[in-house]
Amino acid sequence: MTPASRRLVEIVLTIAAPLLLIASWEALSRSGTIDRRLWPPPSTLWGTTVELLRDGSLLTDVRVSLGRILVGFVLGAVPAIMFGLAMGLFWPVRAFLMPIATVIYAIPKIAIAPLVLIVFGTGETSKYVVVGLSIFFLVLLNTMAGVLAIDRSYRDVARNFGAGPLDLFLSVALPGALPSIFTGLRLGLGFALVVIVGTEFIDADQGIGRFIYQSYSILAINKMFVGLLVTGLMGWLLNAAIGVLERLVIPWKVAG
Amino acid sequence: MGRPIAGSLGPVQGLSLAPARPLSPVRRRAPGASVNVVDVGRRFEGATGPVDAIAHVHLSVAPGEFCVIVGPSGCGKTTLLRIVAGLEAATSGRVDVSGDAGRPRNAMVFQGRSVFPWLTVRQNVGYGLKLRGVPRRERERRADALLATVGLARFARSYPHQLSEGMRQRVAIARALAVDPDLLLMDEPFGALDEQTRLLLQEELLRIWENTGTTVLFVTHSIDEAMVLADRIVVMGAQPGTVKAVLPVPFSRPRALTDVRSDAAFAPLFAQIWGMLREEVLASRADIRQVRA
Numbered sequence A: 001m002t003p004a005s006r007r008l009v010e011i012v013l014t015i016a017a018p019l020l021l022i023a024s025w026e027a028l029s030r031s032g033t034i035d036r037r038l039w040p041p042p043s044t045l046w047g048t049t050v051e052l053l054r055d056g057s058l059l060t061d062v063r064v065s066l067g068r069i070l071v072g073f074v075l076g077a078v079p080a081i082m083f084g085l086a087m088g089l090f091w092p093v094r095a096f097l098m099p100i101a102t103v104i105y106a107i108p109k110i111a112i113a114p115l116v117l118i119v120f121g122t123g124e125t126s127k128y129v130v131v132g133l134s135i136f137f138l139v140l141l142n143t144m145a146g147v148l149a150i151d152r153s154y155r156d157v158a159r160n161f162g163a164g165p166l167d168l169f170l171s172v173a174l175p176g177a178l179p180s181i182f183t184g185l186r187l188g189l190g191f192a193l194v195v196i197v198g199t200e201f202i203d204a205d206q207g208i209g210r211f212i213y214q215s216y217s218i219l220a221i222n223k224m225f226v227g228l229l230v231t232g233l234m235g236w237l238l239n240a241a242i243g244v245l246e247r248l249v250i251p252w253k254v255a256g
Numbered sequence B: 001m002g003r004p005i006a007g008s009l010g011p012v013q014g015l016s017l018a019p020a021r022p023l024s025p026v027r028r029r030a031p032g033a034s035v036n037v038v039d040v041g042r043r044f045e046g047a048t049g050p051v052d053a054i055a056h057v058h059l060s061v062a063p064g065e066f067c068v069i070v071g072p073s074g075c076g077k078t079t080l081l082r083i084v085a086g087l088e089a090a091t092s093g094r095v096d097v098s099g100d101a102g103r104p105r106n107a108m109v110f111q112g113r114s115v116f117p118w119l120t121v122r123q124n125v126g127y128g129l130k131l132r133g134v135p136r137r138e139r140e141r142r143a144d145a146l147l148a149t150v151g152l153a154r155f156a157r158s159y160p161h162q163l164s165e166g167m168r169q170r171v172a173i174a175r176a177l178a179v180d181p182d183l184l185l186m187d188e189p190f191g192a193l194d195e196q197t198r199l200l201l202q203e204e205l206l207r208i209w210e211n212t213g214t215t216v217l218f219v220t221h222s223i224d225e226a227m228v229l230a231d232r233i234v235v236m237g238a239q240p241g242t243v244k245a246v247l248p249v250p251f252s253r254p255r256a257l258t259d260v261r262s263d264a265a266f267a268p269l270f271a272q273i274w275g276m277l278r279e280e281v282l283a284s285r286a287d288i289r290q291v292r293a
């Protein structure tokens, strides 16, 4: 098979899968093989989407949730990278922080949401904190692992040229750990979406999680499906954004 | 005499050896550092108790000298270089490195991977200058001049992963030269290279050294390489690593690689060094056999 024809088959297969899924869903739902009330035909979802887009509420919910994720992301990731670098570079810092970090890392962050809501109240702050927490420990440990994986010779080169601790930090540890940091950020964004939707289930007057939960409580199945679809799109968008950022920040990363 | 032998080798990987090209941009004002290693030892805590990597090492290198260390694998060559570089402390003895400006400046070319993957070739070469606070334009000017000497001018904006191993090694050498060191420490810099690139770089290094007058302490496994480059060859023995012999190399300067290899003194000197190394290697083999038995 030539590369060109292989590419063509690849594209056809890629498009075929969702089309096939939607088509059979549509057919099964229309014929009544599956319960129409639980599995409304995809064609009717289109109308619901247009309706929701027109009154603007859905977009507001998306914007609110994305805003919470972004603010929480920055709040969590920036200190995580700083502490992670320190833990990777200096063994006493590592010894001091490692036990706490590994234990809290192991707690599913959604389980902390109720506590955070009590401590920080039901406003926006608690949402930022929950997202920040879910990202912090992932990025922290990935950053540390990234620094530890940097070949010793790079540090030696820097020291040989007279690098001080700050130079080591900025010119070796940070760039050397970047690929690993981005692994943490990518995973963290995925978790952030999970956690924000969950938190909005518990308590929120806006957000995509609240949208889905509200649809559930009034049994608006169509709206629920639209909410799920939109959440999926948000996840895809976030992933694409971090991919773009990664290519900007790590132009030297070997492709593949 | 010192003319490159481009005709017999041909250009390899963009490294042109046109004899008319201007020589190294690094011109020294003062002779290089002198090195005095006095009774130096380094003990590591190994898995089976303490191990003396090197013990009672004495060595002095004159300003501007090209000194080459050969020895069997594991005899402590890297350890010695790291101690001289100040990257590691000796457990006994002392090392004096005197430069021209009070504070001695050495630059090391490391064994294996050392070019920063996250910096471009030009940034890599300018790295040491950046740490010294040299302004960016001056840094780039110097880096570009050095890249031209090692035949990598076209690759200034490339990242290391886009280069071959031999080209990366040239970047590492240019980076060390960029800070105009009084002492150049080189740990098997050509070890991972193919024969042709190795020959070209040996020649390139000799030319640069002849122009800068810096002191060089150079480690290699290759007896041939040692003889081609060195003013004096230090033969080290293993377990623990010590200086077995220091042999002056008689070939005149400036040197051409082909002249050296066809010199009447070449074969006897080779045989003499190999004789010493052979004993060392066999001794360490015997040791391994005893451990296994």
Ligand SMILES: Nc1ncnc2c1ncn2[C@@H]1O[C@H](COP(=O)(O)OP(=O)(O)OP(=O)(O)O)[C@@H](O)[C@H]1O
Pocket: B044, B045, B046, B051, B052, B053, B071, B072, B073, B074, B075, B076, B077, B078, B079, B080, B111
């Ligand atoms: N950090 C360390 N911890 C423990 N032992 C070490 C350490 N570094 C070196 N050694 C030991 O010291 C001895 C000398 O090592 P060194 O790397 O200096 O040898 P070398 O002569 O450079 O070898 P090669 O030619 O293979 O590069 C070896 O036996 C090695 O196991």
Ligand SMILES: [Mg+2]
Pocket: B077, B078, B079, B111, B187
């Ligand atoms: Mg070594």
